Amino acid sequence: MMTSYFADNVARMKSSVKRPSGRAIVGSVVQGPQKRMEPGRVRRAVGMAVASLIVSAPLGASAQDGKTLVPYDHPVFHNGHRVLFHGVWRGGAGHAKAAAADDSEPAKSEPAKTAAPASHHEFLILVDTDDSCATRMSAELVAALHSAGVKARALAEKTSPAALGRYVASDAGDIAIAPLDALMADDKNADWHARAPFVARLGAEPIEIIASTSVTAIDQLNGRKVSLGVVDSVSDASGGALFARLGVKPNVVHDGVSASLGELAEGKIDAVLVVGANNFKAVGDFGKGGRFHLVPVAWSPALRGIYAPAKLTAKDRPNLVAGNDEVDTVATPMALIAIDAAPGSPRAAQDGAFVSALFEKFDALLVANYEPSWREVNLAASAEWPRLTAAQDWITSHHGQTDASLEAFRTAAHAAAATKDGPGAGDADSLYQALMQGHGAQP
Amino acid sequence: MTIAIKAGAGVFAGVIAGGLGYCFWPHVEPSVLAAHPAVVKPIFVVAAAASRPAPAPSPAPALAVPALTVVPKAGVEKLALALKTDGDGAPRAVTRGVNFAEPAAPTPAPSLAPVSVMAPARPPSPGPALASSSNEAAARLGAQGLVALADGDIAGARLFLQRAADAGDPRAWMALGETYDSASLTRLGVVGAHGDATRAHDCFAKALAAGVGAAKERIAALEARGN
Numbered sequence: 011m012m013t014s015y016f017a018d019n020v021a022r023m024k025s026s027v028k029r030p031s032g033r034a035i036v037g038s039v040v041q042g043p044q045k046r047m048e049p050g051r052v053r054r055a056v057g058m059a060v061a062s063l064i065v066s067a068p069l070g071a072s073a074q075d076g077k078t079l080v081p082y083d084h085p086v087f088h089n090g091h092r093v094l095f096h097g098v099w100r101g102g103a104g105h106a107k108a109a110a111a112d113d114s115e116p117a118k119s120e121p122a123k124t125a126a127p128a129s130h131h132e133f134l135i136l137v138d139t140d141d142s143c144a145t146r147m148s149a150e151l152v153a154a155l156h157s158a159g160v161k162a163r164a165l166a167e168k169t170s171p172a173a174l175g176r177y178v179a180s181d182a183g184d185i186a187i188a189p190l191d192a193l194m195a196d197d198k199n200a201d202w203h204a205r206a207p208f209v210a211r212l213g214a215e216p217i218e219i220i221a222s223t224s225v226t227a228i229d230q231l232n233g234r235k236v237s238l239g240v241v242d243s244v245s246d247a248s249g250g251a252l253f254a255r256l257g258v259k260p261n262v263v264h265d266g267v268s269a270s271l272g273e274l275a276e277g278k279i280d281a282v283l284v285v286g287a288n289n290f291k292a293v294g295d296f297g298k299g300g301r302f303h304l305v306p307v308a309w310s311p312a313l314r315g316i317y318a319p320a321k322l323t324a325k326d327r328p329n330l331v332a333g334n335d336e337v338d339t340v341a342t343p344m345a346l347i348a349i350d351a352a353p354g355s356p357r358a359a360q361d362g363a364f365v366s367a368l369f370e371k372f373d374a375l376l377v378a379n380y381e382p383s384w385r386e387v388n389l390a391a392s393a394e395w396p397r398l399t400a401a402q403d404w405i406t407s408h409h410g411q412t413d414a415s416l417e418a419f420r421t422a423a424h425a426a427a428a429t430k431d432g433p434g435a436g437d438a439d440s441l442y443q444a445l446m447q448g449h450g451a452q453p
Numbered sequence: 454m455t456i457a458i459k460a461g462a463g464v465f466a467g468v469i470a471g472g473l474g475y476c477f478w479p480h481v482e483p484s485v486l487a488a489h490p491a492v493v494k495p496i497f498v499v500a501a502a503a504s505r506p507a508p509a510p511s512p513a514p515a516l517a518v519p520a521l522t523v524v525p526k527a528g529v530e531k532l533a534l535a536l537k538t539d540g541d542g543a544p545r546a547v548t549r550g551v552n553f554a555e556p557a558a559p560t561p562a563p564s565l566a567p568v569s570v571m572a573p574a575r576p577p578s579p580g581p582a583l584a585s586s587s588n589e590a591a592a593r594l595g596a597q598g599l600v601a602l603a604d605g606d607i608a609g610a611r612l613f614l615q616r617a618a619d620a621g622d623p624r625a626w627m628a629l630g631e632t633y634d635s636a637s638l639t640r641l642g643v644v645g646a647h648g649d650a651t652r653a654h655d656c657f658a659k660a661l662a663a664g665v666g667a668a669k670e671r672i673a674a675l676e677a678r679g680n
Contacts, residue, residue: 210645214609343606376647383608386608386611389644390644390645405644409642409644419599423603426596433593433596434592438599441603442628445602446667
């Protein structure tokens with residue numbers, strides 16, 4: 011069929027191309043189709059050759075140094091597709107080179123981590139948007155990193171320990187703003203903990219429990235419906251950890267903060283717990299009728315070691331705190347957590363650029379119109395959680411030896427904290443004394 | 454040199470891409486060429502399995518939801534929002550009414566009532582007497598604040614020490630002043646947080662007013678530094 015088709019065409023062409031005399035131009039009959047067909051063949055042949063070169067180039071490079079692409083040792087998914095190698099979609103060649111340097115020259119790789127390695131990687135910072143304080147801090151952090159020449163982006167996500175565990179396994183982000191209380195309360199034997207070290211402690215965020223004025227103590231929430239926000243949110247994680255510590259067993263329900271407040275107003279649930287909601291407009295506007303208030307959370311020894319006592323006033327919650335009253339509650343510490351950055355891993359080396367930008371440009375976060383809690387952040391603060399190698403290296407290299415009086419103060423504090431009942435009134439005397447030693451003063 | 458190599462590589466890649474496009478570009482009707490693509494901006498979506506059952510599912514079709522709306526009820530467990538950036542590099546993305554580009558107005562920090570340094574309520578008295586006057590609960594809170602301070606947890610230390618001071622331990626005012634004194638923060642190895650001379654002065658003044666004699670030297674040191 012094909013032969014006859016072309017034969018017919020050739021016959022038609024022969025009949026259509028004739029000299030003015032009426033004689034057919036035989037040569038032109040053959041040449042005509044060749045002029046139309048040949049460029050296409052050449053184009054495709056050239057295209058195939060170039061494509062072959064492009065496809066074979068990475069293979070050749072890979073064979074040459076053997077470390078252009080570094081295989082993952084665990085399942086990693088990106089956009090729903092399994093990713094087999096480092097360097098395919100994140101980190102690129104620089105990432106692979108860092109990994110190669112770690113493998114080949116372990117002794118020389120340590121200083122390199124603290125030397126602000128240049129990175130073209132875009133750091134993904136995961137933040138729970140129900141935690142309005144952390145949300146604002148993430149935006150400010152991204153801006154500060156941009157000003158330091160480091161690409162970063164904040165992503166609305168969930169940052170509970172369960173969510174972090176999934177991120178570590180799925181490689182879905184680089185840094186998360188997560189609650190330390192829930193992390194410390196999480197299963198100590200979880201295998202992902204060592205792969206999620208902290209970069210820096212952040213400020214403490216108050217926990218607020220909004221309920222009807224008939225609920226006057228947190229233990230009255232036993233068996234009652236309490237919303238902890240959406241599943242795996244900061245409120246869910248910290249609220250669950252707080253109730254567990256206090257031995258309160260509410261009937262936990264999950265919904266968004268705004269929806270939960272609506273259900274509380276309609277009487278469908280009994281309380282809503284929120285964390286870091288100081289910038290959350292829906293919370294600030296709630297309770298204008300005077301039917302609701304903040305349930306006090308009295309300080310108790312069960313909260314020692316993680317939480318800190320906090321107070322909320324009418325200035326903080328004009329609709330929920332009356333007049334000059336103050337409501338006791340607790341604050342949970344937050345932290346920047348590096349995802350899948352175990353010591354010596356390629357990700358830990360890659361995070362060095364983030365650490366350098368954050369630590370060296372930290373003053374950019376202390377400006378007047380930024381979140382006030384930045385001004386309480388001590389980048390050198392420790393936690394009962396492993397610290398990212400690059401962060402520890404930076405602190406070590408930029409900080410000299412501490413004086414003897416400070417070491418004595420720390421030793422006394424750690425000894426007091428290690429006692430069964432925690433630091434007591436008797437420890438206070440020695441600790442105040444030790445603190446003042448550095449000034450040569452007596453308390 | 455590196456930039457030149459990169460630029461050359463970029464030009465080379467462009468030439469290759471153009472050549473391939475020319476080689477394999479299909480013949481299409483002009484009307485097809487004129488059509489606009491359906492998707493003009495990529496959306497970063499992270500898929501991950503849920504560890505716990507999702508809350509009550511919503512009948513709303515997830516695929517019909519606009520790209521910048523997070524709807525966990527619809528069974529979309531992990532929809533991360535790419536926060537687009539403006540040309541100047543500033544983040545510009547809005548989700549749930551939060552504008553990442555324009556931080557909210559700052560919340561004024563609570564201020565302590567000014568206390569006259571030069572007119573203490575009573576003359577300074579020695580430490581042991583003050584310790585006996587503090588109740589045990591206040592002392593325990595103060596001790597926990599000092600433990601937090603030793604760990605470098607400035608935010609936590611301030612919360613504990615403020616509570617201890619409010620509960621009647623005058624030494625807590627002194628330690629609280631330390632957390633705002635830039636010289637003390639440096640000595641404590643703090644990185645990042647800056648001092649607040651005004652608040653440090655207020656705290657030392659309250660400590661002095663409560664009978665902590667050492668506060669007088671600290672106030673003098675602050676004033677000597679011009680604070």
